[in-house]
Amino acid sequence: MTTRSPAPAAGPANDPLTANRALAAALLRRERSRRRGVHLLMVVMTLLCAVTLSVTVGRQYRELQSTSEFFHRHAYVPSYDPLSNVILGLPPNTVDVRDSAPAPDIRGITLRRGEISLVAGGELVRSIPLAGPVTGLPDVVRAVDDPSWIDQDGHGKVTLHAALIVSPGGSLTVTAPVTDLVMAVRRGVLLGVDGGRLTLNGVNVRPDTAGGDVNRHAVDERRPFIVATHQAHLAITRSHLSYLGRDWNSSYGVAWSDGSTGSMTHSEVDHSFIGTYTDHARDVLIEQNWFHDNTLYGVDPHSYSTNISVRHNVSERNGRHGIIFSDFVTGGVVEGNITRDNRLNGIMMDASSTGNRIIGNTSTGNRGDGIVLASSPDNVLANNMVTGNRVGIHARGDRANVQVRGNTVEGNQLASQGVELAGNAVRDNGDQWRPRVLIGIWSAVPLVVVLLAGVTGLARRRRDRMSGRPALAVGT
Incomplete structure (x- = not known):
């Protein structure tokens, strides 16, 4: 008999419901x-x-425009200053007196206290004693009494056919009834002050042939200009100066050099090589002027000039920078200016130009950068409006102790290069959140x-x- 094993007892492991669960x-x-x-x-x-x-x-990304553009400039060559060339009768581009001979067509009228001298080719042609002080340009015309040197038309226009130089001890004010001062386009013609005092008030100053510089070469050595040298005082106000200067030492348009001082106010300078220039000058005030369409720069304090004040000017459409301090220009101020639509930078501190304050300016729409510091430490940039340029604020080279505060940097292709903009209003620039x-x-x-x-x-x-x-x- 076979014994059947008992069925396994139902338990949790064999419960179908538990398995389903x-x-x-x-x-x-x-x-x-x-x-x-x-x-x-x-x-x-x-x-x-x-x-x-x-x-x-x-984040905005804008491709930076190239600012490279050919611009012809002559290399700097040490030479006589332009006024010395006239007195010595040397051609304008003289570098070494041993290589140049006096030319009789280089002529000058020199005004001293009590005397007017006419020189040609470095030789005295005539000496004119003065019975009293010269009160204006018509006195010079009457004293010289030779229209081949200087003449007037009786309607406010005086034409220079030779250089007119105010020498040490001399003083001259060009104002009404003279309203137009015209300088002949010929070698050696200029308006200068050499250690004396010269004032232009309410005068249009221009060459007798207004020619542009479409190729930006400015090589015509006949192009007239205004220059102050040897601690002279030159003051220009409410005047219009155009088509002056060329690319040669201190012959740039309107220049203060060699310790000279003075001012330019409420005036217009256009189509000149440089609007205004200084070289080793001091205490020059450039205020409330309009610089436009000049070949190189609008305002160019240069080479160890000190205490230059550039205030409340408009500098636009110039061939390079609107305003530039270059080569150890110190202790100056650039305040309340508008620099716009220049072909390079709006405002620039260059080549160890230190201790300057750039305050409250508007730099807009320049093809290059708004404000540039190039190897120029110890400057203050404050409360400027910098808009629509390539780079808003650009610093390169030595920039120690540069203070950048309270500026508005807006709508530039790039907000900044080489400088932090913390503490400034920065918005809507390229390469920016x-x-x-x-x-x-x-x-x-x-x-x-x-x-x-x-x-x-x-x-x-x-x-x-x-x-x-x-x-x-x-x-x-």
Whole structure:
């Protein structure tokens, strides 16, 4: 007789209901894990999209324009100053007296206290004693009494056919009834003050043949100009000066040199080689003038000039910089000026020009940079408006102890190079974050995540209904 084994007793391990519950719980855990993975993936992808948009859309990128442009300039050559050339009868470009001979067509009228002298080719032609002080340019015309040297038309115009130089001890004021001072375009003709005092008030000063410098060479040695030298005093006010100067030492247009001082106020200078220039000058005031369309610079204090004040001028459409201090120009101020639409930089401190204050200026629309510091430490840039340039504020070379504060830098291709702009208002420049766009991008991130989660849930439920899959749950 065969003995049958007893059936196994039912228990938790062999209960079908328990097994189903375990399977359902495992599937639910797996489904929840998958959902968490999907949600995490959505968050990560949304964040990556936000980062990509922040870098591509939330930051401005503008390609910097090239400022390289050919500009012809003569190399600097030490030479006699222009007034010495006239007195010695030497041609304007004389470098060494041993290589040049006096020329009779180089003529000058020198005004001293009590005397007028006429010189030609370095020789005295005539000496004219004066019974009293010279009160104006008509007195000089009457004393010389020779229209081949200087003449007047009786309607306010005086024409120089020779250089007119106010020598030490001499003084001359050119004002009404003279309204037009015309200088002949010929070698050696200029208006100069050599240790004396010269004032221009309400006068138009120009050459007798107004010629532009379309090629920007300024090589015509006949082009007249105004220069003060040897601690002279030159003051110009309410005057218009045009088509003056060339590319030669101190012959640039209107120049103060060799310890000279003075001022230019309420005047206009245009189509000259340089609007105004200083060289080893001191205490020169350049205020409320309009410099425009000059071949090189509008305002150019240069070479160890000190205490130069450039205030409330407009310098625009010049061939290079609007205002430049270069070569150890110290202790000056550039305040309240407008420099715009120049073919290079608006305002520049160059070659160890230190201890200057650049305050409250507007530099806009220049092809180059708004304000530039080139190897010029210890300067202050404050409260300037710098807009629409290539680089807003640009510093290179030695820039120790440079203070940059309170400036508004806006709408430039690049906000700055070589200098930090903390403490300044910086907005809407190229290569710069755009805060409003960034706020929009990152404010949308949670909304996008919630929207994607909702869309994913709807899609999942629709899929479950179409497949007939029951909802997963663990029950009794």
